[in-house]
Amino acid sequence: MGRLRSIEAMLKARKPGHSLPQGLYNDPQTYEFDLRAIFARSWLMAGFEIELPKPGSYMALTVGPWPVLLTRDRSGRLHAFHNTCRHRGAQICPDGKGAAARLVCPYHRWAYELSGELAHASRMPADFDPARRSLGPIHIETLAGTIYICLADDPPDFAPFREAFAPLLAPHDLANAKVAFECTLVEKGNWKLVIENARECYHCPTGHPELSVAFPTGASAHFDPDEEGRTEAFNTRIAALGLEIGPVEGAWWQAIRFPLNEGCVSMTPDGKPSVAKLMCPTGDGDIGSLRWAVEPNSFCHATGDFLFMFSAMPTAPQETVVTAKWLVHKDAVEGRDYDVERLIALWNGTNFQDRDLVENNQKGVNSPGYRPGPYSPDAESLLMRFVDWYCVRAQAFIDEAGPV
Ligand code: FES
Ligand SMILES: [Fe+2]
Known part of the structure; x- marks a missing residue:
């Protein structure tokens, strides 16, 4: 109970729109709490x-x-x-x-x-x-x-997520896919710092110069690239192809199909496709990226040619294991239709860059001089959504446990 009281005190001390109190990022008690309050109770x-x-x-x-x-x-x-x-x-x-x-x-x-x-x-x-x-x-x-x-006895309602999102994902034909590559990466950082990093692209122009070729790093919420008429033109073209765009969202999930940068059709170092046999052949694979995120710990991007999955699991108060998977069409032949090195280059490189950013973030957060700082509502809105969701779920767990 003492543990819940100290977590509740930190939640109450939290300033909305700001990074969290230090103890929510580095305290062993918070780690144990997060496992029970968040990971044991979420999809x-x-x-x-x-x-x-x-x-x-x-x-x-x-x-x-x-x-x-x-x-x-x-x-x-x-x-x-x-x-x-x-x-x-x-x-x-x-x-x-x-x-x-x-x-x-x-x-x-x-x-x-x-x-x-x-x-x-x-x-x-x-x-x-x-x-x-x-x-x-x-x-x-x-x-x-x-x-x-x-893992919960009484999980959150899954049906709204399925009903809203399945029509967006179905054309990517995952029944006829295969895993082309998967790997794990240990990051010396709290899982919330890993996910905060994954939910914003404020750091992308300097942190990921390679990603910035294809990915609209200046985009704000709902990946609107904020370039004159581009989203409207993209949406009109995609709707004519019969694909759904979204956005669709619930408290713990969100999805949208959004345009990549001009001239780019895939998330590769040059924006060109990396797999000749497409997963989603609609529009010759020029369909932007379908991105979805599920709180607390995952996101995916699906372009016409492949799908990338990112999932983060806490393994210690200041350690997280990231799992990455790349899916391609099951009939795509390695060496003929795709080259694994090229397929994984962009996201694998991005993951390593993010690991360094997260580990550096954790070191600074551990400083006695750390004070929660303000998020950018323009550049970090999805991060803010994650942090708000975390705080609501954490408080709900404490409330359900009874008086502390
Ligand atoms: S058979 Fe599984 S623990 Fe003994
Ligand atoms: Fe990043």
Whole structure:
């Protein structure tokens, strides 16, 4: 309770429109709080249906410190479980992807169906009831080929997000995609500094000169490039192609299709496509970028030729692991239709640049001289939206816990 009281004091001391009090960025108690108040209670983007391509496929990942397991059962249905054995709790699958007829715990070989039921446990007494030892389920939802999980008993309503966003994403045909590359990056910074950085492009003109070729770094909210008539012309052309534009948004999600810089059709170092076989062939792939973000920790960009996913997981008070994935059309052949180095060049370089910015930000925030400073409503509006959302969710968790 003392912990909640100190977090609440920091939330109350927070000046709206300003960066957060220091303790919300570097205190070990805040880290523990954020895991319970934010990561255990939000829909988190876990990946893509094509990462579990057939019955028997599984994917294990870690949410904060918690191991999670996604499976596709014999009937093709997706499930999510806590990745902990119902015997003595060992982690059943290491992080990564694979396929198996059953999931076998490495410790004493208890075996589970992909639908979660315990199928076999040796040397247990006659009154042992396997039906009571199924894997612990986690909520899972899919949306036009993307997968989201929520560890809460009573998750936020997912339907409005699906209804609003699926029509924008569907033309990108994620059912016929493949993961061309994925990697992780450890950043020595609090997860909120990682996401604040990811929600603004104030730093882009100097922090990401390469990104600035294709990306409208001067754009304000809703990625309006603020150039005479460009958004209107883009919207008219995209609407004529039959694609939805948005913006659509809810408290914890937002999406929009927006124009890239003049002459650019993809997020590559030169703005030219990086994949010859398009994911979304509409308009010959000249469709700007569909960007969506899900609080607390992810965003994606989908151009005509590929899709980029960014997800950040807190692993310590001042450490975050970023996962990046690049999807292309499943029939795109590496070496013929695309070159991996060129495909990942822009976002991978951007991620490294952002890591340095975040680590530098964390060092300064740890200074006794740190004081919360004002955000730019023009350049940092999506960041402000994230921080406001965080504070509301944090306070709601404290309120639900009762008097502190
Ligand atoms: S902990 Fe899994 S079988 Fe014992
Ligand atoms: Fe950045």
